[in-house]
Amino acid sequence: MSFHDSTIGGVRVPRWIPEDPGAAANFGDEIGPLLVAALAGDAVAPAGARLLSVGSVIHFAEPGDVVWGAGVNGKVRQRVRYPLDVRAVRGPLTRAVLLGSGVPTPEVFGDPALLLPRLLPDVEPAGAADVLVVPNLNELDRVGGEGVLSPLGDPLDIASRIRAATFVVASSLHALVLADAYGVPSRPLVPAAEHPFKYLDYYAGTGRADVRFASSVEEALELGPVAPPEVDLDALEAAFPRDLWEGGPRPVDRTSRHDARLRAEGARAQAALALAVGRDAPDAAAQALLRTAQLAAEQPAHLVDLLAASSEGSAAPGDEIARLLGSFLRANPARGDIDQRVAKALARALAERRTPDVVARVAATGKVSLARAIATGEEPPASGEAFLADREREQAPEPAPPRGILSRLRGRRGSA
DSSP states (O other): OEEEEEEETTEEEEEEEOSSTTSOOBHHHHHHHHHHHHHHTTOOOSSOEEEEOSSSOGGGOOTTOEEESOOOOSSSOOOOOSOOEEEEBSOHHHHHHHHHTTOOOOSOBOOGGGGHHHHOTTOOOOSOOSEEEEOOGGGTTSOOSTTBOOSBSOHHHHHHHHHHOSEEEESOHHHHHHHHHTTOOEEEBOOSSSOTHHHHHHHHHTTOTTOOOBSSHHHHHHHOOOOOOOOOHHHHHHTSOTHHHHTOOOOOOOSOTTHHHHHHHHHHHHHHHHHHHOTTOOHHHHHHHHHHHHHHHOSOHHHHHHHHHHSTTOOOOHHHHHHHHHHHHHHSOOOHHHHHHHHHHHHHHHHHSOOOOHHHHHHHTTOHHHHHHHHTTSSOHHHHHHHHHHHHHHHSOOOOOOOOHHHHHHHHHHHO
C-alpha cells in the first residue's frame, strides 16, 4: 500500500492505495475522497491545499495541512508537523495528542464516514446476513465461514452489505463506523493486528469511552451490541473546510504563541479520558490511554521547555529563552519543520524581550543552522555578529538621493 494524493477540485486529498493498480483497495481508505467530493461538488479551489479526512493518517500531515475528521495512528511513532489547520478530529485521544504537541484542536469529534448515509443516500441494503463479520485489512484470515465480508472492495457495495445486516462484528474500524451510521447493532473485536488506540478514539468521540471489546465472534454475540453513538453530525458536517474551495486556505498562526496553554489543555483532556473510561478499564482501553500519554510526551524535552518559555503569558526573560535555546540546539540535530517552528516562536518572543545573546538573535531570523553551529562550537560567535550586521545593512532603508543644484534652486523659487 502507498499513501497517494488524489485531487478533488484542486485540493489534494490523500489516501492509501494498493501498490498493484489492479488490486482491490481497503474500502475504508476510499471513503474520504467520496465524502469530500460530495461536499465540494463542482467547486474548484483557487489555491492549492491538502486535506486529511478519513483514517489514521495524521502522521503523514505536512505543515499547513487541513485536518477534518482524521485521527492519530497508535501503531507508529507519531510525528506531528506544525502548524496544522484542524477543523475536526476522529476523537478525543487524537485531540489530546495534538494539543500535547501544541496544535490547536477543537472539540468537534466524529469519523466523517458517519456522514455517508446523509451525503450518499442512494446506498440500498444488499445481500442477506444475520450476523456480518468484517475483519481488519491486516487480519483477513482471522475469521472464516459464512457471513464473513472482506474489507477489500467497493466502499458503497460494502456499505450496502453492512446496511442489510442485523448485527455486525468487526475488527475493521470502518465497518463499525458504517454500522453506527446505518443504525445497525454492532460489537468490536479486539484487534489482533492493530493498536486499540484508533478504536477507543472513535468510541470515546461518540460517547462510549467505556466500550468493551469482544475477543471472539462468539463473545460478541454473547455481549450483544454496544450503545448507539452520541454524535453531532451537523457540527461535523459544518466543520468541513468549504473555504478551501471558496477562498483558499485560511491563515494559520505559526508562532507557537499558545504552546504552553495548549499542552496544559491536552493534559487535562487525558485526565478526563481516564475518568470516562473508568477504574475498571479493559486492557484495550488501558493500552489506548497509555499510548495517548506516550504520543503526547514524545516531544524533545528541550523543545517543550523552549516553546513554553516563549509562549504568550510567560514571564521568562530574553536571557532565559536564550539559555533554553542553546540547550535545544546542542541536544537536537537539524530538522527543518521544528527548526522553523523555533525560529518563528523566537522572532515573536524576542520582539518583546530583548537579549544580547547572538545565538538567539541569529535563530530568530530563521538562520537556525548558523545558530546551531555557533551553539555547538563549530562556528565562532563572530560569524553570527557578522551575519546580523550584514542583515541589518540589507534591511536598512535606502538613503534619499541628494538634491541637485537645479532642484534646490527650483525649491527656493517656489518658496519665494
